[in-house]
Structures are given as structure tokens and as C-alpha cells.
Amino acid sequence: MKFYALSLFLAAIAFNGFAQRITNVTPQTVGDKIIVHYNIEDSKDGHFYEVALYSSQDKFSQALRSVSGNGVGNSVSPGAERVIIWDVLEDVSQLTGEISFEVRALVKSEVIQMEKSTVVASRNVNASTQDDAYPVISSTLTDYINEAKDLKDAYQMLGIQATESRQALAKLTDALEQYNRAFEKLNKERLTYEKYVDIFWKREVLTLEFKNLMDYALGDLHSVNILTLNQKISLINDIANARIKRTGEAKRELAKDISEEVPRLDKRLQELERRTNRILYDLGQD
Numbered sequence: 001m002k003f004y005a006l007s008l009f010l011a012a013i014a015f016n017g018f019a020q021r022i023t024n025v026t027p028q029t030v031g032d033k034i035i036v037h038y039n040i041e042d043s044k045d046g047h048f049y050e051v052a053l054y055s056s057q058d059k060f061s062q063a064l065r066s067v068s069g070n071g072v073g074n075s076v077s078p079g080a081e082r083v084i085i086w087d088v089l090e091d092v093s094q095l096t097g098e099i100s101f102e103v104r105a106l107v108k109s110e111v112i113q114m115e116k117s118t119v120v121a122s123r124n125v126n127a128s129t130q131d132d133a134y135p136v137i138s139s140t141l142t143d144y145i146n147e148a149k150d151l152k153d154a155y156q157m158l159g160i161q162a163t164e165s166r167q168a169l170a171k172l173t174d175a176l177e178q179y180n181r182a183f184e185k186l187n188k189e190r191l192t193y194e195k196y197v198d199i200f201w202k203r204e205v206l207t208l209e210f211k212n213l214m215d216y217a218l219g220d221l222h223s224v225n226i227l228t229l230n231q232k233i234s235l236i237n238d239i240a241n242a243r244i245k246r247t248g249e250a251k252r253e254l255a256k257d258i259s260e261e262v263p264r265l266d267k268r269l270q271e272l273e274r275r276t277n278r279i280l281y282d283l284g285q286d
Helices: 130-158 166-201 204-230 232-240 247-285
Strands: 021-032 032-043 049-055 073-076 079-087 102-107
Touching: 049 079, 073 079, 079 166, 079 204, 102 130, 102 232, 130 166, 130 204, 130 247, 166 204, 166 232, 204 232, 204 247, 232 247
Parallel strands: none
Antiparallel strands: 021 032, 032 079, 049 073, 049 102
């Protein structure tokens, strides 16, 4: 796939009123994927958005199908660092020339705000005080960071080895499965945890900082860095099972990609851990 030029992304918004807007729309190409970063600014509580990505290849007539990330779908919450990842080759064989994009967002019905005395509950979590909520939030965040670190180390130490050793491949796969479990738990409970902080700590700045932390973990780190590394699993399996003809060339390219992506992930993990420690400290002081 070739990109001769990428135009600035366009932010076309279908909002009800003027209290909301999309800002800081930023394009990025990572391998055969296009990643769109943007913010949804909204002064009203309880809004969610239906967000889709369109491109000029079909004159913006149909929403792109092979998209993922925390910034696309039927229930996108407002905030910073929303991310849309377009898996280009799933939809088209190649892109050439100049291409532009539109992020379209439609505001959905308001969610009824819970009273401050309400007990927040989900299928796996039930808390009614700060003392109940804090250890749940702390353990889930800590577990996610630890599993992300283990996955990073597994790619760094076992990525190339896994193309030749079934044992190494099994260890790498296990690290990926452990990470996925931690990610799924954090992703599933994020809105519950955000409501905990809002209701039990009652500090607007702290609530906003916690939401930004969730965006950073599930948006920046997972949707960009982790998913970029996890794309290598299929190549590792192909090499290990002799489905690649030019094995030496494929291994060299794999080693190059891992050596570039692991430091980027490590940098993001250090920042996530720093932000998490600060948030947990603030939560633990009240």
C-alpha cells in the first residue's frame, strides 16, 4: 500500500447545538493502518456520540467498515485522545494519491445522571463507599500495567525466538492472553470506575484526571502501541509454520519492527505508570 500524500483530516460534525465540537484531529500512519486522534469537547454531562469515519475515496458516501478504537462506534464518550484505527487493507487493496477523511459524530440521548447516594454496580463490581471502591480501582489498574509490561518484555525477549521455538511461541501467546484478560476487565469497568470517582470523591478535577487516565491507557497505549505490536503475531505464526517463503527477510523485518515498537510502548508504559501512581495517591488521601 502506498501513500503519496495525506491531506489534513476534516472534522465534519452533526451535533445538536453549539456546546460540542471535535478538535485536534490528527492523522498518523502506522504500517498498513491509519490512526486518527481527536478530541470531543462537550460542556454537558451525560452525552454519548455515534461516531464514524469517512474517506474521500468514495466521496465520503459510506462509513469505513474495518475500524476500531475508543473513538468510533455507537457509544463514544466525550473527552481527549479519542482514537480511530482504520485497517486499510481489510477494505481496499491500496491507496494512492491524496486522500482526506471526515470524522462524523451524532449526539445521542442523554444518560440519566445518578444521584450522589446511589450505589454503583456492575456484574463484577459493587461498591458503596470510597473504602470499597479504592482497592478495586487500584488492583485493576495495577494488574493492567503489570500485564502490559509482561507483554512488552515477551515481545522483546521472545518475539524472534518464537518463530523457531514452540515453547517460546507458547510463552508469548500466554503473555498476550494474560494481557487481553486485564485489558478486557479494565475496558469493561472503566465507566463504573469513573462514576465511582465522581460520586465518592466529589472532586471535578480528580474526576477529569481519572477519565484522562482511562483514555490514555485504553486509547493511546492499547489502541496504538499494543495493537501495533500484536499485529506481529500473525507474521510470527506464519514464519513458525513455514508459510513464508523468504524466511530470513521476514525475520529481519520482524526484528526491525519489534526493535522500533517496544521502546515506544515502554515510553508509554512509564508515562501510564507515572499518571496512575499520582491518581492513586490522590484517591488514597481522601
